[in-house]
Amino acid sequence: ENTSHRYRRVVLKLSGEVFGGGAVGVDPDVVAGIAAQIAKASAGGSQIAVVMGGGNFFRGAELQARGMERARADYMGMLGTVMNCLALQDFLEKRGVDTRVQTAITMAQVAEAYIPRRAMRHLEKGRVVIFGAGAGMPYFSTDTVSVQRALEIKADAVLMSKNGVDAVYTADPRTDPTAERLDQLTFEEALRRDIKVADAAAFSLCKENKLPMVVFGAEGEDTIARALSGERIGTLITS
Numbered sequence: 001e002n003t004s005h006r007y008r009r010v011v012l013k014l015s016g017e018v019f020g021g022g023a024v025g026v027d028p029d030v031v032a033g034i035a036a037q038i039a040k041a042s043a044g045g046s047q048i049a050v051v052m053g054g055g056n057f058f059r060g061a062e063l064q065a066r067g068m069e070r071a072r073a074d075y076m077g078m079l080g081t082v083m084n085c086l087a088l089q090d091f092l093e094k095r096g097v098d099t100r101v102q103t104a105i106t107m108a109q110v111a112e113a114y115i116p117r118r119a120m121r122h123l124e125k126g127r128v129v130i131f132g133a134g135a136g137m138p139y140f141s142t143d144t145v146s147v148q149r150a151l152e153i154k155a156d157a158v159l160m161s162k163n164g165v166d167a168v169y170t171a172d173p174r175t176d177p178t179a180e181r182l183d184q185l186t187f188e189e190a191l192r193r194d195i196k197v198a199d200a201a202a203f204s205l206c207k208e209n210k211l212p213m214v215v216f217g218a219e220g221e222d223t224i225a226r227a228l229s230g231e232r233i234g235t236l237i238t239s
């Protein structure tokens with residue numbers, strides 16, 4: 001079925017890779033395009049909070065593999081997400097969208113601290129809230145944080161935009177021609193099949209708390225706007 005329903009409040013997870021346009025750093029044209037889509041959905045009346053990834057700068061696990069201490073490398077990863085937040089904030093504000101960045105590591109000169117009740121208040125006023133610095137804790141991922149934030153601010157769903165895949169498949173469609181595209185599955189199945197589009201901690205948290213997750217591709221002119229508007233694209237994962 002091709003149902004569409006507007007979310008009252010939703011968390012959008014943006015991976016850092018999307019912002020980099022395949023390279024290290026931020027591609028302003030890409031961010032401008034994403035901001036335009038978020039602005040459109042926000043104007044449509046949905047309350048939107050973004051959890052920003054940072055893979056376009058640093059991933060703790062990768063730096064660890066190259067000899068760095070994991071926790072310190074993870075902090076570098078978290079700081080990278082904040083640069084993405086500021087880029088997104090800039091392009092949203094250029095479009096006339098009121099925004100607030102809230103970070104899990106306090107840095108009062110550039111962002112508010114993460115205060116959930118305040119975040120909800122911003123959302124009620126129509127502001128887009130951008131969450132940075134992950135959970136502020138090493139050994140976590142922004143995928144897991146997006147679920148945690150969605151639960152804490154009482155969002156209806158968490159939307160995971162992904163690079164390079166447009167949905168959940170039974171196997172990696174880039175390497176396995178028998179891979180089947182799934183329109184819907186349960187968190188239980190996602191965990192059992194060891195589906196990699198989000199980490200197991202994120203799936204578990206959703207499952208336990210009955211929070212729906214939508215996994216969809218970030219590529220394309222309007223996929224983010226469509227997902228935010230409640231259109232059934234990608235894969236819906238439920239409890």
Ligand code: UDP
Nearest residue numbers: 016053054055059060074077134135140142
């Ligand atoms: N990170 C962390 N704790 C968190 C969130 C992120 O330590 O709560 C670090 C971790 O090193 C991670 C990096 O920040 O690799 C960037 O986040 P992530 O890999 O989730 O970004 P994405 O892949 O979505 O761009």
